[in-house]
Amino acid sequence: MSASESEMQARLLAQALPFMQRYENKTIVVKYGGHAMGNPELGKIFAEDIALLKQSGVNPIVVHGGGPQIGAMLAKMGIESKFEGGLRVTDQKTVEIVEMVLAGSINKEIVALINQTGEWAIGLCGKDGNMVFAEKAKKTVVDPDSNIERVLDLGFVGEVVEVDRTLLDLLAKSEMIPVIAPVAPGRDGHTYNINADTFAGAIAGALRADRLLFLTDVPGVLNKQGELIKELSVAEARALIKDGTISGGMIPKVETCIDAINAGVQGVVILNGKTPHSVLLEIFTEHGAGTLLVP
Ligand SMILES: Nc1ncnc2c1ncn2[C@@H]1O[C@H](COP(=O)(O)OP(=O)(O)O)[C@@H](O)[C@H]1O
Numbered sequence: 680m681s682a683s684e685s686e687m688q689a690r691l692l693a694q695a696l697p698f699m700q701r702y703e704n705k706t707i708v709v710k711y712g713g714h715a716m717g718n719p720e721l722g723k724i725f726a727e728d729i730a731l732l733k734q735s736g737v738n739p740i741v742v743h744g745g746g747p748q749i750g751a752m753l754a755k756m757g758i759e760s761k762f763e764g765g766l767r768v769t770d771q772k773t774v775e776i777v778e779m780v781l782a783g784s785i786n787k788e789i790v791a792l793i794n795q796t797g798e799w800a801i802g803l804c805g806k807d808g809n810m811v812f813a814e815k816a817k818k819t820v821v822d823p824d825s826n827i828e829r830v831l832d833l834g835f836v837g838e839v840v841e842v843d844r845t846l847l848d849l850l851a852k853s854e855m856i857p858v859i860a861p862v863a864p865g866r867d868g869h870t871y872n873i874n875a876d877t878f879a880g881a882i883a884g885a886l887r888a889d890r891l892l893f894l895t896d897v898p899g900v901l902n903k904q905g906e907l908i909k910e911l912s913v914a915e916a917r918a919l920i921k922d923g924t925i926s927g928g929m930i931p932k933v934e935t936c937i938d939a940i941n942a943g944v945q946g947v948v949i950l951n952g953k954t955p956h957s958v959l960l961e962i963f964t965e966h967g968a969g970t971l972l973v974p
């Protein structure tokens with residue numbers, strides 16, 4: 680390494696100090712989307728970033744998705760994936776596979792990656808420690824042609840109705856980093872499939888998290904021309920959903936951002952999880968990337 684390169688690295692490290700002080704003991708919820716996963720090298724870097732946050736005195740909580748991975752498993756079993764309003768229509772067979780993929784293989788993969796850094800991760804879903812309770816989602820969509828609102832029946836898709844922070848508060852005081860799959864029970868005894876974005880938003884809201892980061896496979900919210908929108912107000916976001924600029928999986932993400940801001944979460948950002956060290960860059964440098972949602 681040349682002298683100027685090591686000087687630059689030292690300067691970068693020194694610049695991180697005020698950010699480390701700012702976030703000490705603060706809760707940062709990181710939603711790791713299924714589209715941001717898949718590349719082993721990037722997975723390792725993501726795990727290192729989370730480990731570094733914990734080592735720096737931050738309380739990181741990982742909530743993960745796995746939509747594409749669920750789709751692949753369903754396809755293997757000859758079941759077609761169907762979405763309405765960005766949410767998977769989930770019958771009994773599908774919810775069993777969702778739980779198997781999310782709370783099983785993906786959750787343990789992320790836990791193992793973090794453990795390999797030398798930190799300690801613990802894999803959970805909403806069922807563990809009675810952390811989250813859900814009920815059947817009451818989702819409505821407005822038909823753009825007729826402007827008539829209709830209620831969607833998405834089967835066992837849930838929305839979070841209760842978060843008990845007991846277990847997460849315990850873990851915050853421990854060495855353990857929680858890694859949570861978005862599956863939760865209902866008081867009716869059913870298991871519900873919850874969109875990982877809305878699940879992460881509910882956790883961040885219940886914990887009054889300092890930051891909520893969404894790692895996905897695009898640089899942030901893009902406008903009609905495909906350019907990154909660096910700052911998006913709640914009103915602008917609603918307008919972009921209405922005119923179809925924001926569609927598919929970006930809808931629950933942006934709706935969650937709006938709810939999280941209303942619940943008092945301070946910094947809500949959608950950013951590219953395929954950029955190496957995007958979490959560290961966002962938290963410990965001035966070079967925040969992605970779309971910042973503002974009231
Ligand atoms: N306006 C928009 N800006 C950016 N992405 C958008 C927009 N509208 C729809 N999308 C889609 O949303 C996707 C991200 O959501 P999703 O597929 O649920 O990802 P993840 O698995 O990371 O949660 C992008 O890959 C993109 O295809």
Ligand SMILES: CC(=O)N[C@@H](CCC(=O)OP(=O)(O)O)C(=O)O
Nearest residue numbers: 712713744745746766767874875
């Ligand atoms: C109800 C619903 O749609 N649940 C999602 C849960 C996983 C998820 O949200 O994963 P991503 O974050 O990778 O999109 C699903 O079944 O795909």
